[in-house]
Amino acid sequence: MNEKGILIVVSGFSGSGKGTIMKELLARYPDTYALSISATTRSPREGEVDGREYFFVSKDEFEKMIAKGELIEYAKYVENYYGTPRDYVEKKLDEGRDVILEIEIQGALNVKKMFPDTLLLFVTPPNAEELKKRLVGRGTETMDVIESRMNRACEEAVGMENYDYLIINDNLDRCVEEMHSIIQGEHRRSSRNCEFMKEIKEDLERMKH
Ligand code: 5GP
DSSP: OOOOOOEEEEEEOTTSOHHHHHHHHHHHOTTTEEEOOEEESSOOOTTOOBTTTEEEOOHHHHHHHHHTTOEEEEEEETTEEEEEEHHHHHHHHHTTOEEEEEOOHHHHHHHHHHOTTOEEEEEEOSSHHHHHHHHHHTOOSOHHHHHHHHHHHHHHHTTGGGSSEEEEOSOHHHHHHHHHHHHHHHHTOGGGOHHHHHHHHHHHHHHOO
């Protein structure tokens, strides 16, 4: 059976818990999934390590990567560039790993346009009230910041319907297993198994009396 990996884009509201879900999915299935590391021009936040969360590069370096075609897609988001390096993604897909890009919607739609086989997943909390509760619950943000995050969620909700599946995050464990099932189910889609269908048809023809 054709076992090239699937390209998956995961987007979602900030505060939806998508980062935690990704981390847990990779911890549970380290041989199945590979998470792409993006390049960005924004500065590292505390605790972030170059080459782990992102490849932190200058604007100049980023523009060179664009010019050389080294990025599958890129987007400008709040004054900074973010982009997906091509080499790693292609290498892992060829090795049969499912590669996950955790990117915003503009990038997601660009990837889908270029690679129509991409699976688009959108992570959302069960309702708006819950999103607010989580932002308040972090206890680290002022009311102003929470309000601006809630406003941003309105913008992030535009285009949700372009995604293939919604992942409703009400329980981490269930959510991780659901995401895994959706992706593994996707491997069985007939259009992803043309080679298998061709072979079995040929074999059946040969065995016909
Ligand atoms: P942050 O600065 O909070 O790490 O990320 C800001 C936004 O950029 C998030 O929505 C994140 O998913 C998105 N992002 C991260 N890497 C990429 C990328 O390579 N391409 C695109 N288009 N968006 C990205």
